[in-house]
Amino acid sequence: MIRLGTRGSALALAQSQRVADSIAARTGEEVELVTITTQGDVSTAPLASMGGAGVFVVAVREALLAGECDVVVHSLKDLPTAPHPDLVIGAVPKRADARDAGVVAGGVALKDLPAGSRVGTGSPRRQAQLRRRFPELEVVEMRGNVDTRLARVLGDREGVEHDLDAVILAAAGLERIGREGVVTEHLGIDGWPTAPGQGALAVETRADVSGALKRALIGLDHASTRTAVEAERAVLRKLEAGCSAPLGAHAFIDDGMMFLAARVYSPEGEQVSSAHAQYVDDSRTPAEDLANRVVDELLQNGAADLMPKEGAR
Template identity: 80%
Template sequence: MSPSSSSDSAAPIRLGTRGSALALAQSQRVADSIAARTGSPVELVTISTLGDRSTAPLESLGGAGVFVTAVREALLAGECDVVVHSLKDLPTGPHPELRISAIPKRADARDAIVARDGLTLEQLPAGARVGTGSPRRRAQLRRRRDDLEVVDLRGNVDTRIGRVLGSEPTGDREGIEADLDAVVLAVAGLERLGRDDVITEHLGIAGWPTAPGQGALAVETLASVSGPLRSALQGIDHAATRTSVEAERAVLRLLEAGCSAPLGANAFIDGGMLFLAARVYSDAGEQVSAAHALYVDDTRTPGEDAAKRVVDELLELGAADLAPLGGAR
């Protein structure tokens, strides 16, 4: 009998997660929710991924799945019963043996600037060095401030902050010398780590759309999951968040753009309507954008339908001439 269907409420539920401080923090929140709903203890199982081990640019590692494959393999091998991903890291295509059993309520989807001396993006001097590992953020920086030097950046959140603010050696950790003027990071990650105090500017979604699914978590299980674990995950799932991020991810899938593409998409539900906007960039910062809205109750697949409208308009406007998109037609 699998652990997820066991009637022994005392048997621990094993939750697989990457080992970064951020992954552990967000996975612990999910673990606490599962434990509260099932009455069973939940233990974290740390899994190393290629994205964690390599310092190469993410797009050179294959983009979609670089943080996901090893975690999914552990789930399929029975080494854990449930896993947690940052939703924006998940490939958009379904896995035949797995299901996203819960998408908790989304956190702040915005990006933020962390800069020296409390500066905003506009206040940075010409030639300032700004770090990011995201092709989308690189393009947005070049569009907003083409006089900045954009520096490729990898590492965990504390390392990235240290590149701006510096850090003293602690225990077995070496200190970090500040060599950047600013970095661009996700607000949700900073908040989950309790590091949002270093934010010097929140970047508004309307002018700075973020990655599809940013700020949301995906709780994945075997497709056959049943019993108390399945019931607990149904209770954690947030319907409005799921519909919104499904729309954003459908834009990626229909464009065949990949999770490392220079593309931003954001959706939300208000007054029974789903609003979806997306923007595609060139490396130099050129852009095309499209937005559509529909009533959620008017269709069985609101996210998919909204995404089709947005993608059709993006392609008509020349998105395929700006970025490599497999969905061009």
């Protein structure tokens, strides 16, 4: 039996089950989910005060290193960019929808909400984007699982206060738990760049993985997704920013060409630094080369003054 470690939220279980099914199909072995509780799951403190979204990763990795499980699944946007000396990302499956989605009471667009409407998100990037695009709205810091966040807008869960007019969430997460039907609007990547790695998963295992599991992970890996998210995450790493930084980056490959764009916001959204670049045909390391060019342009445009450094992750 192969043991797959996962957080216990509905979203984590849903995306882990998809990976478990893929591994089982490739190995012919049973894959058991092992639920792991993290500090981020039990604390109500803002993520930034606990070190950012990477707080969800620590306990899961510890269980993997302790031999409590054989493989773990992360939302790639939460994974620190610094490599772990004893672990490897064995697979990055094909990416789902990378966009953010707005869920708005009454089904109206964000732009049609009246001044003073309350919009919830726990992401500093989304908060900055909302303040920049819709300064008349009130941005509300929030925590909780996806269903709890939705209930604060939709009023469909007993014991959860119905106190928000809208919430911004990852489209991929809503799809993975079967709640895509509540989306009012998808926010375009061009105007609303998302977190590096958003929509993608990282399947991590110990560096000495071998046999059927290793072969299954090689088969599960999606090369173009891995290359694109490596470019996005390289921007984060080279800027020495944490995974909760007010930074959006998105790369994609089209007809053999790779494109990368990134945007850094001041916390209140008043200032922004943007940059973009495209793949150079003769590059042997396109993700790193593109990230270098984009980061150089971001820094020339004042990105270092907009974003507090948290140390390379």
